[in-house]
Amino acid sequence: MFLATRDLAYAKGRFALIGGVIALITLLVVMLTGLAAGLGKESVSAIDTLPSHGVDQIGFSAPAKGQKVGYDSSHVEAKDIDKIKSVKGVTDASPLTITQGRASVSGVPSAVAVFAVPDGSFAAPKGVKNGSVVVGKTITKDAALKEGESISFNNKSVRVAKLSDDASYQHQPVVWMTESDAKAAGLLGQGSGTVALVKTGSGFSKDALTSATGLDVQDPKTSLSTISAYQAENGSLTLMRVMLMLVSALVVGAFFTVWTIQRTPDLAVLKAMGAHTGYLVRDAMGQAAILLLIGGGLGTIVATVLGYFAQGTVPFVLSLTTTLVPLALLFVLGLLGALVSVRRIVTVDPNTALGAAR
Template sequence: MFLAIRELLHAKLRYSLIGLIMILIAVLIFIISGLAKGLSADNASAIQHLNADNLMIESGVEQELTKSFLPESTVEEAAQTKGVKDTSPLVIRMSSASVEGTDQNSDVALFGTDLQGTLVPDVIQGERPANPDEVMADDSLKKDGIEVGDTITFSGHDAAYTVSGFVENQRFSHAPVIYMDMAGDKINAVAIQTDGEIDDNFAGHFDVLSKSDVLQGIPSYSQEQASLNMMIVFLFVIAAFVLAVFFYVITMQKTSQLGVLRALGSQTAYIISSLLVQVILISIVCIAIAIGVTYGINLVLPEDMPFVMSTGNMIQASALLLAVSVIGSLVSLYQVVKVDPVEAIEGGD
């Protein structure tokens, strides 16, 4: 530890440059991770937060909710099936909403279900609808001027509806979700909660999917996430190569000093542990700075940009980056092991 810290303090410029490179790579990884998380939530948070174990949809529609159409009687059939504890209908329609008396339209996703059922999220402002003429909206619609008590209309619907309350983080296909009663419409899915295995004879007539399976069927969801995740993987690989090259060059420059240490009786394990301490200290400091920089960038990003910084996501990315840094330093550690004290000292003369 003493040797590692002393060398860091002695060659401040050299290690500061390495640190700067690492900070920039870490910030880029954190930003892309936040965008991936944000786009995922913007595209499917209403499904991610759905209070259901599985969704039952029509067979043969390639897991796409909006292509599935089931008769309303399916809800009752599912409720009477062995292993099913609770059921709720789910109707999804893409539409546009406008406040009566204004010309402004907002693209929305209409989620039709039992407004007193388990699929309706908690209200953060206002109250749950008390009758079929009331709806609840995602709070992102506040930016479009929609408020509790407003009367809104939807394209394709003749009736007008009153906004009774707002919910948060409810979006589907990059549009805010509005929860409403849509009794009489053909449903897209039956959300089910289970307390055991579902009767195979019943499930065989439908596709019973987990929420993660349903997410993959949302248009553009898997493509967006695959592209961003590929960028993140490449950044980790780049980080490993860059750090490997830096520490290898630095170790080569210190060959004569390492030879002297070996000649004076320093154990190889001690030298290796000192280099590892250097790598870990630099990595921890740089990752901490990168997290601070990323939080600062998050504060100045536009409100409508889909960017999510979750604690779990940051911890996971930080741990991977630390692991990649240590792995990247292994090449230089090999160089330490094969140093010959006599050759190293003679080479430095």
């Protein structure tokens, strides 16, 4: 990369400019990725963590005409739970009722999503029993709340056994509680969606469960697609990230194409002196790689620092998946964009050097 390094040293301004553009694009992509992951977590974390509670499958009732299968439209009945338990391979089953409510924390009202299960349900987080609940930690954004304190629903007061990092649903903190407490607080009624949480063992067949109960059976990960708010948010933010990555590839490709055109006489001279086309191509791609690593790395570092301080203010997830993965994708797409300029290197005619010397 003899020529590449000397070009970088000679045209500092040009390369600093394009490097700055790459850094800004990387900053935007990484920040959007972390934000998308944070928003997604606030929408579905309570569902996403159900497998850790022993839930392998989720059963939804058939939707009404014009509606889609989903947590809000499903109404699984007690007789369906009994049918599920009788299916081969099913070791346990429990209803989960999801509804909206308002909790009072030290007199401060807060909108919450209520996840009600029977007392002793296998799917309930540890600490959920009559008079005791588990609450999503995001409720503390509205009011100060600590473990061991109480929250109230209407005239029903319950003790907070635990504040959970993974208990959010549609951007609201989740309150896991027993059905008895939920009924006493007047939270269960019309508009509540009920699904069946299923724990399975050897010999389980999803088709057999569907045939026996008529339910739409999905695993927890697949069921996330039934949450409309999550799909809309995730789709929009993913589209923005894809567009930014394509812009990055276009910017890098355009820059190196123009740069190659400007130094065509130099390339022709090198070819006339015996430089192989492969050497010049590797040199150009190496130059692009250096620029992408420096610009992308700088953007990622800045985004990581900003994300670290933003975590407590906005929903933001800082991890290798939200930082290094976008950087790697931008690096690959940038190299693909730089490949556009390779064609001109390949087609440079050494005789051009003679014409340029006249």
